[in-house]
Amino acid sequence: MTETTPLLAMRGICKYFGANKANDSVDLTLHRGDILGLLGENGAGKTTLMNVLFGTYAADEGAIEIEGEPVTIHTSADAIARGVGMVHQHFHLVQRHTVIGNLMVGQKGRYGLLDRAAAKKRLAEIGEEYNLHLDPNAVVSRMTVGEQQRLEIAKALYRGARILILDEPTAVLTPQEAEGLFRAMRSLAAKDMGVIFISHKLYEVREITNRMMIMRQGVVTSTLDNSADLTDRRLGELMCGHELKPPVKPPSERGGPLLKLEGIFAGGSEDRPVLKDFSLDVHAGEIVGIAGVSGNGQKELADVIAGVLQPHAGRMVIDGQAIDHPSVDVVKKMGIGRVPEDRMVTGLITTLPLSDNMVLPRINERPFSRHGLINRGAIRKFVKEQIERFSIKTAGIDVRTGTLSGGNLQKALLARELAFDPLVLLVAQPTRGIDVGAMEFVHRQFLEQRARGRGVIVISEDLEELFTLSDRIAVLYEGKIMAVLPAAEATSQKVGLLMAGYREAA
Ligand SMILES: Nc1ncnc2c1ncn2[C@@H]1O[C@H](COP(=O)(O)OP(=O)(O)OP(=O)(O)O)[C@@H](O)[C@H]1O
Ligand SMILES: [Mg+2]
Structure with a gap:
């Protein structure tokens, strides 16, 4: 092995799903100390390539070398044994276990006190060396998302990872948590490890990586060194293969209120509610942004509006009609559409066919069912139209929903709600995990709803997104509105x- 032998070389990797070439002769080189950004449109094949490296999928063709040595990786155990670690977007932690318990999973059989002490010692070392501090006795279910992610990384390092794959790690983090992650990534690179970082947030990729690889439709389209003259726009265009035109927000013609929330107390307990005296109006032709760090009442707010959560006190008025007993059905009938934040948990049933998911909330309504009978033809027609309109990348309408790439799942959810032309559309983190091209498309859809005199509420942690879209921005902090600012x-x-x-500050 010479100085120039790369830490990792993947050569000619092909992975097919039926006729779909998810990876088509992909080459990837990772050197010691590299933080390599892996970029590409939704469905470009990024996660697939990483799943091949981590042994989740077997490649149809191609070879992998680690530190100059050919390796066969059939399972994640093989990958771990070769020093490859992967942090998935959906964590693989045992929720009721402690940090140490999770670290030692798989080490069972000889789970003595000595091992436990050794694991604690190693955890403390990892914390020091890589900026990944964790309380060994904390229980996972009570940890923040950022802490859980830190544990996933620590777990990979504990098992000896030298190559770390991070698939959209920042999609679930607050900006502060993302900074912490970047510190850890830099420490890893400084210790001669290699990191592969996938993200759709281009400014992050520019900030943290030293090299980038861009994929489109299963093929590597460019590999470049990070340099100052690479702008977000240039990167976006390299990814999408065409020029990007950010949407412009025309002046609004604000109409009457479509949704009024008056003095809402909700969530937590009656004595200690999460939302405290929350009041907000959304008018026709208006986009209202809700800014705030996640966990300050956003979920409760969305749940109240969607009729999932009954407020302890307060009133909701939709289109001039006071709703005494909000329920999902009532609120939906009155014209509220919702795209939930957690697409995999509350949004979609990943084991069902895509076509079922696309009509799920309205399956009992016309034209999807008539006189209690499901109209398959109408469903198929509708779903095909939506796939076309939103350029959702899928092998067909009957595929298992879980086979769609992350961004395409998000597009499917948005298509589903927009198709019913809601009076007020409520969306949370609407462009999380979707590529820049698709993001502009989605933003345009919201602006179109606004132009048609509908109302839109956008809950987002992405301030850029809120500034692009909103007519007014309400800032949520500890369940209260701090201020409502005109854009x-x-x-x-x-x-x-x-x-x-x-x-x-207001
Ligand atoms: N298990 C599977 N079965 C069938 N098709 C799959 C499977 N996994 C991925 N695909 C398909 O392979 C292609 C590449 O998907 P992949 O998840 O790698 O994209 P991605 O680049 O990670 O996109 P995103 O940015 O949206 O996460 C997509 O067309 C996807 O539908
Ligand atoms: Mg992906």
């Missing part, structure tokens, strides 16, 4: 301070 007055500094609880 023209909302600067990222002001909103940032309000998000952190500094009311004076």
